[in-house]
Amino acid sequence: MIEILLKDVLFEQDIRELLMAFYPGEEFIHESGAKAFLTFWAEHLEDHYRAFLRFGDGSKREFTFREHTERIDTKNELKRNLYQILAEETGKSLPWGTLTGIRPTKIAMKMLEEGKSEEEVKRHLQEVYLVSDEKTKLCILTAKREKEILDPLDYQNGWSLYIGIPFCPTRCAYCSFTSYPIDRWKNGGADEYLASLKKELVAVAKMMRKRKLQTIYMGGGTPTSLSPEQIDEILCCVEREFDLSHLLEITIEAGRPDSITREKLEVMRRHGVQRISINPQTMQQRTLDIIGRRHSVERVSEQFFLARQLGFENINMDLIVGLPEENLEDVQDTLAQVMALAPDSVTVHSLAIKRAARLNTNREEFIDLKIENTWQMIEATASACQENQLLPYYLYRQKNMAGNFENVGYAKEGKACIYNILIMEEKQTIVACGAGTSSKIVFPKEDRIERVENVKDPKLYIERLDQLIQRKEQFLLAKSDTDAKIDLSLIHI
Helix, strand or coil: CEEEEEECCCCHHHHHHHHHHHCCCCCEECCCCCCCCEEEEEEECCCEEEEEEEECCCCEEEEEEECCCCHHHHHHHHHHHHHHHHHHHHCCCCCCCCCCCCCCHHHHHHHHHCCCCHHHHHHHHHHHCCCCHHHHHHHHHHHHHHHHHHCCCCCCCEEEEEEEECEECCCCCCCCCCCEEHHHHCCCHHHHHHHHHHHHHHHHHHHCCCCEEEEEEEEECCHHHCCHHHHHHHHHHHHHHCCCCCCCEEEEEEECHHHCCHHHHHHHHHCCCCEEEECCECCCHHHHHHHCCCCCHHHHHHHHHHHHHCCCCEEEEEEEECCCCCCHHHHHHHHHHHHHHCCCEEEEEECECCCCCHHHHCHHHHCCCCCCCCHHHHHHHHHHHHHCCCEEEEEECCCCEHHHCCEEEEECCCCCCHHHHHHHHCCCCEEEECCCCEEEEEEHHHCEEEEEECCCCHHHHHHCHHHHHHHHHHHHCCCCCHHHCCCHHHCCC
8 A cells, every 4th residue: 555645735646646657556545544555645845746665564755846947857857756755666667657647659750741860869868768779769669650651641631430239249357448349239229320320420520520530440349249220221331421542441340259250340441441350369269268368379370371361461450468377478379479460560568457447356366376578578479570560550558568568560661550559549430430449639729639528338328328429519610610510300310
């Protein structure tokens, strides 16, 4: 248990996240006198701050930090001081230093866009955030590739569409996404959801008719948990309602191999879907059984070859490093099997156990299982991708990551997913439709992003759809564009 006591100090979240990185899984309290093995205390004085850390053995480390003109500079000085003490006390060093946010490449990207040299970016990452040499190189390399891919895009007039399908065959033990077992929705429930989704898509198409739709991403959940007819229904709606003349890519997360059939893949091909994912997560059957992936290793290869046979030339495969009971040898074996398939892109995730994941909510079920993620495992994935001409093109981080590492998307030349970069770099408006989705409305001139959330529960989504559409309308329609107001009663599906 960790105690945080702050007096007129505004950086609680940053302090908490850095402490969590050094002491994963610990609980936090804010009352003096409670039993805690570590206490962080800070107060704001006239022109500076005073802080100390008191450890369970009674030892105490004090430090001060300045109040800078810019709040971010004050925060960074605090985090550097705190990091250095924690590193000394624990003997740990974090690969990303004091960075706890999910988008470290945004820092490098911004500096490159401002004309800064790679050396200047490197110095900034290492001096201000204490990032390791290895992660500094990865961050700059990824940001350069992101910039190269995004430079031709029209941020001002372009936009992207996300379509959320909140259903899966089963719920995996590590999953924290909005997803519901499809079997519970088969008696008309899924059709009712899709009718509402189509209504939202029609409304969004009207709102965005003056903008250029550049990327479409259908995710979830597992979109292929739907039937071929239902997938066709959604894609027909998209083709009918949206201007696709500026479209650069359309991706569907086929995802679970046990949800893929020839008929579903044929529907996607018919509608011009260029990019799909077939995600094993691991090629170790024992691990698949532990985490609740109800498919065999053989099924992964079978569905991959089927997709190739049907003409898909851009297939992604997701892997997770740090799954229960896996070691370096398991990761290396998985990499060997995946690379033998020659995917066009590979996304490597470091396991992050979120609050909603079964690995957390049902801890007693998994308490005897070993979970580890080491730099050797991460290095193995990077080396395997490099050897197979897969280069990093986007990167993000999550809280509660095993080993405090990162998620990296690797792709062959010309096979990167533009949408993945856009969702991380937040440079273009992304409108999201469906239960549990979040739209990001970008106002570049104001350097502002507004997030518009849809409710997570599919039943509530159906009930409150008109209200959710109207909330989108407030942000997406220009005030002067009064003729674009939508009469929802006139939308028929």
